Amino acid sequence: MFNYLDQDKNQCEFFQIVPVEDLPNGERLFVEVDDKKIILFNLAGNLYALGDVCTHDDGPVGDGEIDGHEIICPRHGTRFNISTGQATSLPAVVDIPAYPIRVANIFCLYAPTIFKNASDSIARCDKP
Numbered sequence: 001m002f003n004y005l006d007q008d009k010n011q012c013e014f015f016q017i018v019p020v021e022d023l024p025n026g027e028r029l030f031v032e033v034d035d036k037k038i039i040l041f042n043l044a045g046n047l048y049a050l051g052d053v054c055t056h057d058d059g060p061v062g063d064g065e066i067d068g069h070e071i072i073c074p075r076h077g078t079r080f081n082i083s084t085g086q087a088t089s090l091p092a093v094v095d096i097p098a099y100p101i102r103v104a105n106i107f108c109l110y111a112p113t114i115f116k117n118a119s120d121s122i123a124r125c126d127k128p
């Protein structure tokens with residue numbers, strides 16, 4: 001899958017997602033942008049955005065345990081680097097999408113051009 005961290009931001013739409021205080025340290029939030037499921041993480045005050053998709057079976061990975069800087073897929077245990085989306089263990093061998101973000105007072109996501117028509121379709125769905 002494509003890693004959007006290197007995407008030219010001029011090619012991206014910029015969406016305001018949630019106020020920063022809605023994502024406290026150690027927490028994660030689940031949002032949807034144009035039917036794309038995205039997980040927002042706050043790890044020790046550093047914020048990240050990953051696609052909520054395991055490349056092993058295309059199911060969600062966001063409910064997985066977090067170990068340091070990695071999230072562990074709840075089905076077969078592939079570890080993904082939360083800051084880059086890189087698959088760091090088997091069985092998945094393909095990275096999951098990582099998205100560039102910007103934080104001011106609002107947690108913002110730079111989304112690639114495939115999301116360009118999605119500005120009205122951001123949905124927040126917190127999971128327990």
Ligand code: FES
Nearest residue numbers: 054056073076078
């Ligand atoms: S579904 Fe994620 S590792 Fe198998």
